[in-house]
Amino acid sequence: NAGVTQTPKFRVLKTGQSMTLLCAQDMNHEYMYWYRQDPGMGLRLIHYSVGEGTTAKGEVPDGYNVSRLKKQNFLLGLESAAPSQTSVYFCASSYVLGNQPQHFGDGTRLSIL
Amino acid sequence: SQQGEEDPQALSIQEGENATMNCSYKTSINNLQWYRQNSGRGLVHLILIRSNEREKHSGRLRVTLDTSKKSSSLLITASRAADTASYFCATDHVHNAGNMLTFGGGTRLMVKP
Numbered sequence: 001n002a003g004v005t006q007t008p009k010f011r012v013l014k015t016g017q018s019m020t021l022l023c024a025q026d027m028n029h030e031y032m033y034w035y036r037q038d039p040g041m042g043l044r045l046i047h048y049s050v051g052e053g054t055t056a057k058g059e060v061p062d063g064y065n066v067s068r069l070k071k072q073n074f075l076l077g078l079e080s081a082a083p084s085q086t087s088v089y090f091c092a093s094s095y096v097l098g099n100q101p102q103h104f105g106d107g108t109r110l111s112i113l
Numbered sequence: 114s115q116q117g118e119e120d121p122q123a124l125s126i127q128e129g130e131n132a133t134m135n136c137s138y139k140t141s142i143n144n145l146q147w148y149r150q151n152s153g154r155g156l157v158h159l160i161l162i163r164s165n166e167r168e169k170h171s172g173r174l175r176v177t178l179d180t181s182k183k184s185s186s187l188l189i190t191a192s193r194a195a196d197t198a199s200y201f202c203a204t205d206h207v208h209n210a211g212n213m214l215t216f217g218g219g220t221r222l223m224v225k226p
Contacts, residue, residue: 090156
């Protein structure tokens with residue numbers, strides 16, 4: 001039982017390049033989330049999904065797109081990377097019922113030069 | 114804007130001492146959760162307290178919630194060097210399509226052996 005797996009773990013991009021971060025969960029969770037973590041800022045929600053084929057904007061969605069084509073996968077895309085998107089990105093998942101904790105992956109460290 | 118704010122931002126104690134971290138938030142919540150993050154890793158759920166609960170225990174952890182003051186505290190008793198980590202509070206509230214967790218900036222705890 002792997003839980004939440006994020007790939008890649010590290011990546012360096014040049015400004016303007018694009019990339020996709022992959023999140024996979026094996027807990028049959030309905031909800032999935034993408035956060036970014038910057039020093040001293042805690043985690044901020046980028047986008048989330050309440051089920052296969054659905055996505056919604058979080059607190060800081062600009063510059064990112066997401067897709068949830070399969071229940072177990074949640075993809076985060078950067079179409080044209082900017083230095084301000086240098087951060088650590090975390091994926092999480094949870095059950096649909098209320099009062100449930102979120103389960104996190106170990107993060108993707110992304111640097112944009 | 115962040116919903117939860119932790120206090121203090123950093124805390125250094127000796128092994129065996131108790132550690133208390135506080136969290137304040139702004140709007141009504143379904144529940145409040147505490148997470149732990151070891152350096153370079155994802156967040157791990159510690160404890161969840163519902164809005165109609167006032168106190169909850171889990172092992173050496175004690176969490177209180179005061180909804181009238183919009184605040185919570187996490188107490189770690191008899192701390193160990195292995196408790197060294199960052200601790201985050203997160204408030205669970207309704208957001209558009211589903212429930213959303215909003216994280217505070219965290220408390221960095223160092224337990225000296």
